[in-house]
Amino acid sequence: MGSRSFTSEEEKKIVLPLVEKLKKMRQPGKTLIVGLQGGQGTGKTTIVEVIKKNLRGYNVHSFSIDDFYTSYQDRQKLAKKYKDNPFYQIARGMPGTHRVDYLLKTLQKIRQGKPFQIPVFDKSLRQAQGDISKKTIKVTKRQDFILFEGWCVGLPTVSSAELINICKKTKIDLPKGNKVVLKHIKEYQPLWKYLDYMVMIKPDSSEVHKEWRSLQEKRLREKKGEGLSKEQISKFVDIYLPFTYVCYEKIRPDAVIKVDQKHEYYRIVFS
Secondary structure, eight states, X not given: OOSSOOOHHHIIIIIHHHHXXXXXXXXXXXXXXXXXXXXXXXOHHHHHHHHXXXXXXXXXXEEEGGGGXXXXXXXXXXXXXXXXXXXXXXXXXXTXXXXXXXXXXXXXXXXXXXXXXXXXXXXXXXXXXXXXXXXXXXXXXXXXXXXXXXXXXXXXXXXXXXXXXXXXXXXXXOOXXXXXXXXXXXXXXXXXTTOSEEEEEEESOTTHHHHHHHHHHXXXXXXXXOOOOHHHHHHHHXXXXXXXXXXXXXXXXXXXXXXXXXXOEEEEEEO
C-alpha cells in the first residue's frame, strides 16, 4: 500500500502522459507487460491503481512480485541455512524468497494470452511473517495490459565490486552476506525478458524509505492488527537499500517518476 493518494494535479502531470505512451505501444491481440520498480514505500501500488483507473475500457490486470513469495516454511529453511546472514533473517523480500519458476510460467502464459492464476500471499499471517493463502486470483482472458510491480522488478546481476561502489556513492551501509543475494539474483534474469516497458519510481534521497515504510506498517496494523515494530522496520529497510540502489543505478527504465521528500510526485522523465 502506497503512503498516500495521488492528487489530480499529479495524475495529470505524471500518469496521463504515461498512460498515453502505453496506449500507443499496445498492439491489438497482444499483451503489453509493464514493470514498475520502486523502493520501500514509494507508492508502487498507488501508482498502479491510478494507471488502471486511466486505462478503463481495456482489459488490465496488476500484481506484485510479493504475491509470489515462497511459503513460511521455505523461508524458515532459508533463514536457518544462512543463519548469520542478515539478508535472510528478515521475514521476506530478498532474492531467493520468491517462487521464480511459478512466476516465469505465469509470465509465459500472460504473453501467450492463456488463462493464468496469481497466488495470494497474506502478509499478516504468522506474526506478520506472512504465508501463502489458499486463495488464488484466476484470469481467464487475454489482457491488454499487465502491470507487474515490486521493489526488485528488473534487478540486474552485478559484481561484488559494483555493489560496494554503489553503496559508497549513495552512503548506504552494506551488510555482510551480500554475496548470497548476488548469487540468487541470477535466477531472476529470465523474468525480466518479459517486460515490454519499464517504469521506475525514484525518490530524491535514500533517507525517505524508512519513513514511508513506517506509514505502510501503521496502516497494516490498523487494518489487520498485525505489523512490524519500529525496530523491525529499520532493520528491514536497511537490508533492502543496497539492492534497491542497484536497481536505481543499473536499470535503464523507459520512464522515471521522480518523488521528493514530501512524497510528492513532481516529474516523469521518458528516455
